[in-house]
Amino acid sequence: MTAPVVGLVVHVDRPVALDLARRAATWLRERGVEVRMPVDEAVAVGLPEVACAPEEFPDGLDVAISLGGDGTMLRAVDLVYEGGAAVFGVNVGHLGYLTEVESGDLDLVLERLLAGEYEVLERMMIEVVVTSQGPAGGRWWALNEAVLEKVRGRMVRLAVSINGTFFTTYAADGVIVATPTGSTAYSFSARGPIVSPRHRCLVLTPVSPHMLFDRALVLDAEEELGFEVVEDDAVALALDGRDLGTLAAGDVVTCTGSARPARVVAFGPRDFHQILKAKFGLADR
Numbered sequence: 001m002t003a004p005v006v007g008l009v010v011h012v013d014r015p016v017a018l019d020l021a022r023r024a025a026t027w028l029r030e031r032g033v034e035v036r037m038p039v040d041e042a043v044a045v046g047l048p049e050v051a052c053a054p055e056e057f058p059d060g061l062d063v064a065i066s067l068g069g070d071g072t073m074l075r076a077v078d079l080v081y082e083g084g085a086a087v088f089g090v091n092v093g094h095l096g097y098l099t100e101v102e103s104g105d106l107d108l109v110l111e112r113l114l115a116g117e118y119e120v121l122e123r124m125m126i127e128v129v130v131t132s133q134g135p136a137g138g139r140w141w142a143l144n145e146a147v148l149e150k151v152r153g154r155m156v157r158l159a160v161s162i163n164g165t166f167f168t169t170y171a172a173d174g175v176i177v178a179t180p181t182g183s184t185a186y187s188f189s190a191r192g193p194i195v196s197p198r199h200r201c202l203v204l205t206p207v208s209p210h211m212l213f214d215r216a217l218v219l220d221a222e223e224e225l226g227f228e229v230v231e232d233d234a235v236a237l238a239l240d241g242r243d244l245g246t247l248a249a250g251d252v253v254t255c256t257g258s259a260r261p262a263r264v265v266a267f268g269p270r271d272f273h274q275i276l277k278a279k280f281g282l283a284d285r
Contacts, residue, residue, distance in 0.1 A: 004062035004113070005034045007052075007085070009076035011068030012044040016092045020067050020106055021045045027110055036061070038079070058083025063113065063265060069093020070185075074240040077143045077262050086120045088265035097184055097275070100266060109267055122261035124179045124200045124221060128239060131252040135245035142239040143262050144182030146255055148227055149174025151234045151246060155210050158235070161226035162219065169230065173208040177225055177255045182240075184276065192216040196272055200257055221257030228252045 006028055011017040022045055025035045035050050036042075042051035058064075058080040066076040066089040073089035080087060089099030090106055101109050112118060128140045150156050150173050158175060160167045178187035180195040183203055188194060192205035193216055200221035206214060219225065229235050234246040237253065247253070276282075 005036070005060055006113075007057055007061050007064040007076075007080065008035065008037045008041070008045075009064055009066045009068075009072060009079060010037065010041040010045060011072045011092065012041055014068060014092055016103060017067040017072075018045050020090060020092065020103055022047065024065060024067070024106060024110060025050060027107070031114060033114070054079065058085055061085040063088070065090060066099065067092060070098045071241055073098040074143055075242075078141070078240065078242070081125065081141055081143075081260075081262055084263065086263040086265045088118075088267075098181070100264075112267055113265075118265050118267050121264045121266050123181050123197060123264050125258040125260065125262050126177060126179055126202070126239075126255055127258040129254045130237065130244070130247070131254075132247055134247065134251070136237045136247060136251075140239055140244065141258055142182075143179065144185050144240045145176050145178040145187060146253070147174060147176050147186060147238045148235050148247070148253060149207060149238075151236050154233050155208075156229070156233065156235045157231045159228040159230050160204075161224075161228075163224050164226070168213065170206055171210045172206040174206075175227065176203075176205045176207060178203040178205065179257075187216070190216075193218065194276065198272070202255065202257060223256065225255045226252060227254075 008021050010021045028035050036052040037050050038054050039051040042048050064076045064080045064085050064087045066073040076087045091099035092103050126142045128146050130136045158170045176187045180197045180199045183195040187205040190205045190207045192203050202219045205216040229247050229249050229251045232249050236246055237244045
């Protein structure tokens with residue numbers, strides 16, 4: 001079996017993650033595996049010889065290993081999504097809902113990785129198209145959610161359309177468009193529903209709505225949600241925690257399920273409901 005090309009994405013502010021990255025890189029390179037890291041992370045880990053420009057990072061990559069928490073995992077997915085590499089996360093954070101293994105299992109899963117003893121699961125992504133003259137303009141993707149929310153004290157007003165037909169104007173602190181994977185993240189904290197990642201759907205959840213209609217909506221993944229900024233107050237747009245910039249009156253954001261999923265490595269069966277129970281500390285009785 002040909003050894004994979006492996007990328008490491010590291011939370012540089014966590015010493016444990018830096019140490020794990022050094023160990024993983026050394027272990028893999030000793031076995032003839034090509035290892036690469038984004039430039040800043042390679043320097044922080046002390047391995048500048050494996051540094052790679054972010055735009056070149058996904059080229060020919062088989063697997064990316066995220067060493068951090070859920071935020072690092074989301075960043076790894078963003079780096080490699082268009083190149084099609086699979087991702088798995090090693091948790092050195094707190095909740096670690098998206099990560100596959102804990103830090104103490106790293107040596108074992110590296111052996112299983114090289115032996116091909118894993119499967120690749122698919123997770124729905126959101127495709128986001130932004131019509132704006134500002135920095136957020138363009139086409140983007142997210143694994144968890146797209147968030148439009150207020151920048152200053154005033155609420156945002158967004159004209160919402162579904163499949164090109166006007167639905168209503170939301171007055172709220174913000175709105176979240178989440179995937180099933182993201183339904184346990186920000187959308188959950190805003191009282192949105194928890195959705196099994198086996199589904200394909202969009203969840204529209206308002207944040208502190210100033211209106212009678214305050215419920216989340218669950219739509220088919222093929223449906224199209226449109227948001228137009230209807231007032232001059234700036235609206236911030238973030239995807240998976242990455243700030244893309246602010247939107248102005250007349251700017252439009254369109255969200256729909258991406259045709260191409262993210263690819264996530266699993267080393268065994270993943271029971272979503274038991275993971276949910278463990279991560280949120282649900283009692284046995």
